[in-house]
Amino acid sequence: MKQLTTLALVFAAIGWSTMAQAIPINITAAKLTGLTGGSPANTAVYRADLDSLGIADLASITIRDNSSGLGGATGQFSGFDLDAIILSGTYCTDAGCVAGLTGLAVFDYSPASTLFTMGSQRPPSDPRLFGTDASGTNVDDSVATLGIFDGNSTTAIPGADGFLSMGDNGTISFNLTSLVSTTDLYMYFGEVGDNGEVAASSIEISDKPVTVPAPASLALMGLGLVGLIAFRRRRFG
Numbered sequence: 001m002k003q004l005t006t007l008a009l010v011f012a013a014i015g016w017s018t019m020a021q022a023i024p025i026n027i028t029a030a031k032l033t034g035l036t037g038g039s040p041a042n043t044a045v046y047r048a049d050l051d052s053l054g055i056a057d058l059a060s061i062t063i064r065d066n067s068s069g070l071g072g073a074t075g076q077f078s079g080f081d082l083d084a085i086i087l088s089g090t091y092c093t094d095a096g097c098v099a100g101l102t103g104l105a106v107f108d109y110s111p112a113s114t115l116f117t118m119g120s121q122r123p124p125s126d127p128r129l130f131g132t133d134a135s136g137t138n139v140d141d142s143v144a145t146l147g148i149f150d151g152n153s154t155t156a157i158p159g160a161d162g163f164l165s166m167g168d169n170g171t172i173s174f175n176l177t178s179l180v181s182t183t184d185l186y187m188y189f190g191e192v193g194d195n196g197e198v199a200a201s202s203i204e205i206s207d208k209p210v211t212v213p214a215p216a217s218l219a220l221m222g223l224g225l226v227g228l229i230a231f232r233r234r235r236f237g
């Protein structure tokens with residue numbers, strides 16, 4: 001019995017240790033005055049002060065849509081419409097100021113560093129969300145241009161351009177290409193349409209990259225947990 005417990009603990013430990021050890025911090029963002037974007041220009045810009053949050057070096061940023069099907073358009077435009085996300089040492093109080101900034105070159109929008117989990121579409125659904133590639137599962141940055149506040153705030157096709165619609169409950173994580181000191185650092189991001197979808201979303205930063213646990217790690221951890229549960233049931237009835 002003791003050997004069984006040890007084995008279960010070892011499996012559980014291996015499972016946990018191979019998963020991401022990130023310590024995410026939920027952050028709040030302030031809406032700036034004015035709007036920016038392409039044509040029409042209705043991108044609302046938000047600012048988060050990343051200094052003094054307990055993370056010295058920033059490794060990843062995660063945004064989750066949790067607008068629960070409320071606000072904004074349907075189909076391929078469902079959910080949070082991300083125009084751009086940048087990091088800068090410059091403090092801005094209005095959207096126009098942010099649109100003129102050149103953000104730090106630490107983003108890579110390819111699937112290697114940008115992990116997108118699409119949310120669901122509200123009917124009538126389209127084959128894929130706006131701003132995604134042909135597979136529908138990754139960002140197409142030639143459309144979304146996530147480094148530039150240039151979104152056209154329209155659902156007309158043609159016309160819509162320059163943003164990614166994440167779908168209801170969609171998630172996007174950016175693993176930065178190098179660590180960034182959070183001293184005097186600001187994050188700015190834009191929501192196309194300024195139609196309330198950003199208010200319910202959550203934003204996390206972490207000093208560790210975000211990883212998708214490999215199925216083998218999860219299976220191993222599951223095996224360990226099952227072992228522990230079996231042991232506890234036997235022992236405690």
Ligand SMILES: [Ca+2]
Binds near residue numbers: 072080081165
């Ligand atoms: Ca939307």
Ligand SMILES: [Ca+2]
Binds near residue numbers: 145146147148
């Ligand atoms: Ca853009």
Ligand SMILES: [Ca+2]
Binds near residue numbers: 080191193195196
């Ligand atoms: Ca929107």
